[in-house]
Amino acid sequence: MKTELTVNGQTRVIDVEPRTTLLDVLRDGLGLTATHAGCEHGVCGACTVLVDGEAVRSCLILGVQADGLDIRTVEGLTSGDGALDIVQDAFCETHGLQCGYCTSGMILAAHALLRVNAAPDEEEIREAISGNICRCTGYQQIVEAIQLAAERIRTSNTLKAGEVVK
């Protein structure tokens, strides 16, 4: 089925089998492997992407349903030259990850939160990532990363979530 997908600002029309999830379309169809499969039944959050700015589990929607929506993956946060965006950099600063497998989903969940809440407290951060399971970190350094990112966004004049650290 011909589907128009807008991923990280680029629009492409591709042929998508109706039963294929958005997760599989991103990974296999578009080669965007930053989005990971953990459970494929909507619990772990590893497959989280942003759809119109909201964190969505890409294993729970079909590729054809994404037609016309604005989809963002972690690949879209960087410009490819080795510079990280403010949230990514904060995750590095606090070591908010180990194996990295849940990390794309965590970073996008953080983006979705920071877009609507510039000064989240710890409870709000924990709530925002509570649908993303991390088996490595015990979450604390992730919470710290998001706190740090929020603070840096607040205290910077120019940077917004999604923008690149100079």
Place this chain on the structure above:
Amino acid sequence: MTDQQRRFVSTNRRVREDRRFVAGAGRYVADLDMPGTLHVALVASTAPAARILGIDASEALAMEGVVDVLTGEELSAAVTPLMNGLDTPLVRRFPLAVGQIRYAGEWVAAVVAESRALAEDAAEKVRVRTEALPFVIDAEAALEPDATPVHPEHGSNLLLDRTFDWGPVAEDFAAAEERLSLRVTWGRNSTVPIETFGVIARWNPWEEMLDVWASIQMPKYADQIARALKLPGNAVRVHYDVDVGGSYGVKRGIKHTVLVAYLARKLGRPVRLIEDRLENMRAGDAQGPERIFDIDVAFDRDGTVRSMKMRALDNAGAYAGRAPFQLGKPIGAIVGPYRIGSVQYRAMSVTTNKAVQEAVRGFGQAPTNYAIETMMDRVAAHLGIDRLELRRRNLIRAEEFPYTIPSGSTYDSGDYHTVIDKVLAHADYEALKAERDRLRAEGLCAGIGIAACLEPSGGNSSFEPLLNEKNRTSTWMEGSRVTIDALGFVTVAIHTTSSGQGHETLAATVVGEELGIDPDRIRVTRPDSLSSLPGNSPVGSRMAIMLGGAAARAARNLKRQLVAIGAHAMGIDPDTASYEAGTITAPDGRSIGWDELVDIGHRRFHDLPSGTNPGLTASFIQQVPTGVALPKDGKVQMYPCYSFEFHLVLMAFDPVLAKPEIRRYVIGHDCGTVINPHIVRGMTLGGIAHGIGAALLEEFTYDEGGQLMTQSFLDYLMPSSHEVPSVEIVHHCTPSPLTEFGQKGSGESGYLGAPAAISGAVQDALSPWGVTVDKLPLRMSTISDTIADAETAA
């Protein structure tokens, strides 16, 4: 070298691996795109035990895009049984069931197709004709004389039954003033990484080479593949530059690998198997130890614990796997941090019709620590002595190290009393108790849990020769190579995959420290297995010690070469020259810098001192410290280094709702010198999260029909950011005398004591009702029922 002199070790530097992961640029096995790849899906058994009468794959094979359907019969004719390690030759295991099915979910056939979706569709069309057989799920039932053996050829369900007597157990029991018995049960849980296991194999018939990419954490992986497929060792090339999405012990994957490797050779195309979550949960290497401990303990009224008899009965599942050895490793810390003078330990491992148990973080130590700590709590309660005071009286004292325990291991160093004192001061223990009592006065159940325990680290495999005399392995090495290239840049090679432990950061940090060079300028590479030095992968909390040691010593060797070159150029005795950040200085103040040294090393053979090789490279292969002897008289030095952790937890829950809440979590942690504080902190926090899961949520549950009830993340519950609290870590550093920088292991920290501490906290909370908890995971619904019953009875 003191802390003050260290420039990079123990400093809060970023973890270099993090950059690629936050950019989504990790290279996991499922991300690898190989043209022409075929995909595997598995036909799984629905019965826990059955004879296979026939497999009809004709309908599946007729489907478009389906290439092959492989059965156990075909595969077992071509490969050797998977390595087991015990001396049980009739407990044979192949990647696919052969003749008989031994657990629900066991793989019966593999379907190969052009896409995974097609393979899954076709798997549903494979007809397996079976005849049901009796089965056994429970470990104690499996021990009964009339129990159906899971492996009839083996004759019984007993895989291992060894009793060790270390020290005068009978005398100590006779002399003790008090005795008590207890039983505790550790439920079948595991670390369940978010990435399932995956592997890709490709056979090149012209080079006769099998290439393997896998999300693996497994010692001797390449050797095991070659043996199983009857290939020369140098015909198997494992690619270590694959990022592993979490493992914590479980990513063993040998059966998957043998399966796809066989298919890749047979079909002449790359073959890949990426488990889906269901395959992973019920038949991947997902499930961990499941253990019943029966303990008798002998002690005096002053609280001195004299002796312990422990029987550990472990439910291995349908095949031997690594399960029995997970009863062996805890022998190295069988008395925990305590001066218990004698021990009897009976280790029993039985087969049942459950999925095979695999290695899990701590390799059996977390269940054992839970049993020991529960025992200490019971002794304290029995005597009416404060739990902390009881521990203090029995803890090994700082001045007693090195301390040899009855089972033959010598603990390298520690200062347990100080760590505990620091934690109590940090937490304000009196205030914590007052807080508990305040919560109780509000009508909540509130309790404080404590656990003092050890993390043996620097992993070797001493438990193998100890439990199987035919096994003569004492070598358990790790290698690293350091080179300085002709432009003067440093590269370190490490020879394993990693699953989040930050080995690249570790290697760069220690080499930077040795050479006095900024670690950020050091490249770390992962050659494939054929280009690698021998190693044993990151198991047994060993890499800080073993990879850290090997890389540091290779760098030191290189530094010696640089000093020799510089001293020769200046015409001085190398012993009088000093090295500082790449510059060699003579006593008279002359010096030679890095560029010049590199130039001589790479281009001016005529200026090299005799006996120095050109090219500026050094390798070091390190044996596990203390790993010098085979077991003798049932005793052995297990791991070399012993980290200590002390957990202090305040929990509260409503007696009716019984939703457990961790109000405060403080851990004191001493793993010697910390190489990278971020990494060690993360390991500890993540380990505690695993421990919380093991104590309160996670269990692979089977029903009476032998079916796994927890097949998805909807049923197998893992802690989210709501269940894991903020944890306060109190540091202490007692360096190990056995390692390069004084480091010990930390890869299992947190997990080894958290379940015991949480169980203790719940027990303390229930003390007003006189209710005993003795099983993990704690079922809070049962607890609220028990409270209700107790209230009704009162």
